Amino acid sequence: MKHPKKAAPNTGAATRSLVSIAVAAALMGAAAPSLASTPVVVKGVVSGTLFTPPVISNSPSGAAAPTTVASTYAGATVCVDLNANGQCDPGEPTTTSKSDGTFLLAIPGADTGNNLVAMIPTTATNNGAAVTQRLVFRVNSAQITAATVSPLAPVSIAVTPLSTELTRMVENDGLSFSSAVTALATRLGVASTEFNQSLGTIASPTDQAAIEAESVVLTNRWGLAASQFDNGDYTMMTAAQQGAMNLESIPRYDHIFIIMLENKSSASVNGNTLTPNIDALLASNNQFTNYFATGNPSEPNYTALGGADDFGITNDDQWNCNATGANAPQDLPLPVGGSSPFTATCTDSPAVDHNIVGHPNLFNAIVSAGMTWRTYNESTNPGQDYRSDGVADPNITAADHIYPAGTVQIGASTNSSQIGTTGLIIPMPAQLYRTKHNPGMAYQNVRSEYDFVSNNRTLGGGQWINSSSYSATTLYTVPANYNPDQFSTDLASGNVGQLNFVIPDQCDDMHSITVQGTVPPATTEVTASDCAGVASGLNGANDPDPNVQTDMIMKRGDNYVQYLVNKIEASALWQNPYQRNAIVVMFDEGGATYSSSSDPYDSCCGYNPNNSTVAVPVISNAAGIVTGYDTTGVSSTLYYNGNRGHGNSIFAVIQNHPAATGVQDSDAYSHFSFVRTLQDMFGLANPDQPGSYMNRSKYTQAFIAANSSYLTEYASSADPYFDAVRPMNGQYMVPTGYTLPAGYLEKVSSDTTVSGTPLTGASAPATPKVNVWALPSDLQ
Amino acid sequence: MNKSIKVLAIMACMAGGAAHASQVFDFSYTFTDGQSLFGTLTGTEVAGSGGAFTVSNISNISLTFDGNQFSGTLSAGTYNSAAPAAPWNFAANAAVVSTNASANNFIIADSTDPAGNNVTNYFYFVNGATPSGSGTSEVLAANFNTGDADLDNPAAGEWSLTAVPVPLPAGLPLLGSALGIFGLGAFRRRATV
Numbered sequence: 001m002k003h004p005k006k007a008a009p010n011t012g013a014a015t016r017s018l019v020s021i022a023v024a025a026a027l028m029g030a031a032a033p034s035l036a037s038t039p040v041v042v043k044g045v046v047s048g049t050l051f052t053p054p055v056i057s058n059s060p061s062g063a064a065a066p067t068t069v070a071s072t073y074a075g076a077t078v079c080v081d082l083n084a085n086g087q088c089d090p091g092e093p094t095t096t097s098k099s100d101g102t103f104l105l106a107i108p109g110a111d112t113g114n115n116l117v118a119m120i121p122t123t124a125t126n127n128g129a130a131v132t133q134r135l136v137f138r139v140n141s142a143q144i145t146a147a148t149v150s151p152l153a154p155v156s157i158a159v160t161p162l163s164t165e166l167t168r169m170v171e172n173d174g175l176s177f178s179s180a181v182t183a184l185a186t187r188l189g190v191a192s193t194e195f196n197q198s199l200g201t202i203a204s205p206t207d208q209a210a211i212e213a214e215s216v217v218l219t220n221r222w223g224l225a226a227s228q229f230d231n232g233d234y235t236m237m238t239a240a241q242q243g244a245m246n247l248e249s250i251p252r253y254d255h256i257f258i259i260m261l262e263n264k265s266s267a268s269v270n271g272n273t274l275t276p277n278i279d280a281l282l283a284s285n286n287q288f289t290n291y292f293a294t295g296n297p298s299e300p301n302y303t304a305l306g307g308a309d310d311f312g313i314t315n316d317d318q319w320n321c322n323a324t325g326a327n328a329p330q331d332l333p334l335p336v337g338g339s340s341p342f343t344a345t346c347t348d349s350p351a352v353d354h355n356i357v358g359h360p361n362l363f364n365a366i367v368s369a370g371m372t373w374r375t376y377n378e379s380t381n382p383g384q385d386y387r388s389d390g391v392a393d394p395n396i397t398a399a400d401h402i403y404p405a406g407t408v409q410i411g412a413s414t415n416s417s418q419i420g421t422t423g424l425i426i427p428m429p430a431q432l433y434r435t436k437h438n439p440g441m442a443y444q445n446v447r448s449e450y451d452f453v454s455n456n457r458t459l460g461g462g463q464w465i466n467s468s469s470y471s472a473t474t475l476y477t478v479p480a481n482y483n484p485d486q487f488s489t490d491l492a493s494g495n496v497g498q499l500n501f502v503i504p505d506q507c508d509d510m511h512s513i514t515v516q517g518t519v520p521p522a523t524t525e526v527t528a529s530d531c532a533g534v535a536s537g538l539n540g541a542n543d544p545d546p547n548v549q550t551d552m553i554m555k556r557g558d559n560y561v562q563y564l565v566n567k568i569e570a571s572a573l574w575q576n577p578y579q580r581n582a583i584v585v586m587f588d589e590g591g592a593t594y595s596s597s598s599d600p601y602d603s604c605c606g607y608n609p610n611n612s613t614v615a616v617p618v619i620s621n622a623a624g625i626v627t628g629y630d631t632t633g634v635s636s637t638l639y640y641n642g643n644r645g646h647g648n649s650i651f652a653v654i655q656n657h658p659a660a661t662g663v664q665d666s667d668a669y670s671h672f673s674f675v676r677t678l679q680d681m682f683g684l685a686n687p688d689q690p691g692s693y694m695n696r697s698k699y700t701q702a703f704i705a706a707n708s709s710y711l712t713e714y715a716s717s718a719d720p721y722f723d724a725v726r727p728m729n730g731q732y733m734v735p736t737g738y739t740l741p742a743g744y745l746e747k748v749s750s751d752t753t754v755s756g757t758p759l760t761g762a763s764a765p766a767t768p769k770v771n772v773w774a775l776p777s778d779l780q
Numbered sequence: 781m782n783k784s785i786k787v788l789a790i791m792a793c794m795a796g797g798a799a800h801a802s803q804v805f806d807f808s809y810t811f812t813d814g815q816s817l818f819g820t821l822t823g824t825e826v827a828g829s830g831g832a833f834t835v836s837n838i839s840n841i842s843l844t845f846d847g848n849q850f851s852g853t854l855s856a857g858t859y860n861s862a863a864p865a866a867p868w869n870f871a872a873n874a875a876v877v878s879t880n881a882s883a884n885n886f887i888i889a890d891s892t893d894p895a896g897n898n899v900t901n902y903f904y905f906v907n908g909a910t911p912s913g914s915g916t917s918e919v920l921a922a923n924f925n926t927g928d929a930d931l932d933n934p935a936a937g938e939w940s941l942t943a944v945p946v947p948l949p950a951g952l953p954l955l956g957s958a959l960g961i962f963g964l965g966a967f968r969r970r971a972t973v
């Protein structure tokens with residue numbers, strides 16, 4: 001199915017094409033020697049990285065940072081892949097790598113032109129350490145040709161995770177070898193000459209760091225490929241390696257930026273004249289049109305976004321509320337002064353623990369796979385501890401946002417008079433930053449992570465950060481090199497995480513707080529123009545309110561979203577023709593009130609559909625079989641109160657290189673689906689091992705069916721498909737003939753492009769459904 | 781100097797420095813990982829410095845590597861480190877096979893195509909800018925029939941080149957006379973001391 005191409009600003013395909021042409025022209029001018037029927041002695045090394053994962057611990061003193069060193073593999077079987085199946089087979093020229101990873105392989109003239117394969121069994125060693133997961137590395141035959149200096153001279157070849165990636169790219173992305181080298185070098189920002197050498201011999205420190213980081217990620221993918229091949233998912237290792245880049249059909253991305261907004265249903269945004277930017281982003285990019293929250297209010301939703309469960313949290317109490325005994329906070333105090341992060345007002349009755357101890361989450365998983373996460377938080381107090389809510393700072397002031405008459409479209413007309421107060425000076429209010437909106441905050445082992453402090457960073461562009469008085473704060477000890485907009489700095493340098501939560505303050509995220517100031521010399525408190533609360537439409541009712549002043553926070557949030565999108569899209573990493581990046585614009589929740597009888601469809605996909613009596617989460621083995629209840633570090637004895645829906649909200653996906661735009665997937669998804677999708681996107685779980693998906697993100701239809709005796713909340717499920725988790729990919733698992741229940745807002749079968757061309761849906765499953773995350777063929 | 785080389789030195793004196801007739805020479809190399817290579821060739825010894833000599837006009841080469849004899853008709857070629865893209869030359873008949881390992885610059889292969897086409901086994905020992913780009917001396921043996929290959933960059937390799945002391949029937953009486961005269965002279969010199 002063809003989709004209309006996004007006209008601008010995506011120029012990646014054209015750029016990639018031009019680069020390929022240039023490379024081809026260069027190659028024509030420097031012809032490689034003809035090697036037809038010329039035998040080759042390959043003087044090779046099987047090289048990669050030895051990655052020691054971080055120590056994940058609930059105790060900061062027990063946590064440790066990961067290490068990565070360049071390495072060589074001893075005991076690998078290296079062969080010429082005569083039958084191109086990605087394996088070493090009997091009859092193929094074969095040798096074994098020595099203790100230093102080196103090998104010599106004599107390739108007869110008749111066998112040149114074939115790829116090399118290095119099969120690394122679990123009996124092999126990596127820098128002397130045990131290899132725990134079988135791996136297969138490969139080398140494209142063109143790499144041998146390119147490395148050939150003269151006939152009969154040994155050809156130096158490095159068999160690495162990156163040479164394997166180049167081979168995969170040639171096979172699957174329609175690239176020549178030289179184009180693949182250009183693509184990989186450009187994507188990583190390294191010299192194109194770096195790939196055919198042992199990783200320990202790369203001269204440039206920056207190139208070596210980038211290549212080692214990529215090696216760690218790729219090694220994980222190749223391990224998944226071998227595992228899935230050995231499990232019988234594939235008959236060819238070559239296909240398994242391509243499949244490992246598209247787990248559950250979710251492509252690997254380099255970076256994702258998740259812009260979090262607050263408390264507005266889809267109906268409150270779609271067609272709202274106060275949100276023209278977001279509506280335009282939805283229309284010109286891709287979207288999921290039935291995306292559901294899994295709780296209410298914010299904290300359970302953000303906690304679910306961090307790890308696919310809310311663990312019974314049902315309010316916004318701080319992370320240390322009711323955390324006693326085994327769940328008592330183990331955080332280390334930080335010498336930042338100011339407001340203590342351990343002071344909290346707790347309101348639960350009966351008490352519910354808000355400190356999630358010992359449970360998996362995206363943050364631990366990302367660092368354990370050798371990648372990095374970040375949260376970028378707007379309008380924090382300068383130098384503050386991220387475990388504390390923001391506090392009022394009278395020394396930092398800003399002017400009110402002024403919207404002149406005629407500049408704000410409200411329905412069919414524009415504002416007849418100015419919105420905002422000229423001369424209004426607003427001190428920085430309290431709670432612009434809230435810990436409840438930080439998706440890693442509830443997890444003890446995230447707060448204890450070795451990189452917790454450094455990975456929570458500042459986000460600029462806000463009303464107070466732009467003020468010249470921002471440096472006048474006296475609340476905290478502000479580091480000399482304090483950067484109030486680390487996000488801009490990181491975008492410029494490329495030093496962002498693979499997983500980035502971009503969290504506006506409570507004005508720019510449409511949440512609302514009380515923001516007041518004065519017009520000197522008057523002392524009368526005047527409310528700011530665009531941070532007051534506005535109700536979200538409940539399952540359908542569009543909202544702008546007739547009262548413009550009340551609704552202006554949506555205009556403000558809409559402007560801030562556009563600011564963030566523009567900033568990201570202007571960055572070098574977004575413009576990189578070979579990096580695969582995405583921006584998600586989403587809300588933590590829509591607006592609905594769960595009722596099992598009158599409004600049962602306020603959420604879906606792994607939430608608690610029938611008021612479970614299960615007091616604690618279940619635990620399962622890798623095979624996805626529940627082995628009992630999680631009584632170790634039980635986070636809440638009121639677990640069954642959590643995981644409730646709160647309506648649907650918009651979910652826009654903006655890609656720097658989309659395969660198509662205007663794609664809408666109207667299947668039902670939830671935060672749990674998104675967490676599963678992110679695990680696929682970054683290779684954090686193995687689809688062959690259902691239990692490897694964290695917490696409730698493993699609650700697929702098959703998982704629920706296999707564990708019905710434990711998952712009693714699903715015993716009377718009227719719609720097992722609707723109630724189950726699935727990755728956010730319309731190509732995956734939609735059952736034949738499935739029809740969503742009556743009363744559901746939009747049906748799966750209504751999938752259409754923006755132009756109205758029918759796509760496929762559950763009613764016509766013979767044709768693959770759309771995949772919002774799909775990449776162009778040369779980037780897959 | 782071993783016995784066979786002493787004999788050759790004597791013969792060189794007798795010939796007044798002129799090139800000798802063809803002889804058979806043994807050569808061998810033991811790689812650092814223990815694999816061994818040995819063989820014979822026929823050639824003409826050319827005196828070098830310090831008691832070393834090289835062999836020219838090489839023919840009748842046989843070579844066994846890791847227990848397997850190289851196949852085909854083996855020829856010797858030269859290595860030119862100044863032409864890294866096309867360093868081999870089988871036409872010049874100027875291969876340097878020397879008792880001095882650091883003087884070696886030769887390739888033995890079953891094909892005389894300098895582009896290396898259709899080679900099924902070859903062995904080279906070269907010095908200077910090496911084909912692989914590492915070290916200043918390089919030895920490589922490859923047998924594509926068996927898949928065996930070995931590569932060294934030896935600082936002081938286990939290399940041996942020796943002449944095979946085979947009597948030449950037609951010249952044997954003359955050699956005996958010469959030795960007799962030589963020996964008599966020596967006796968007389970000692971006697972006068």
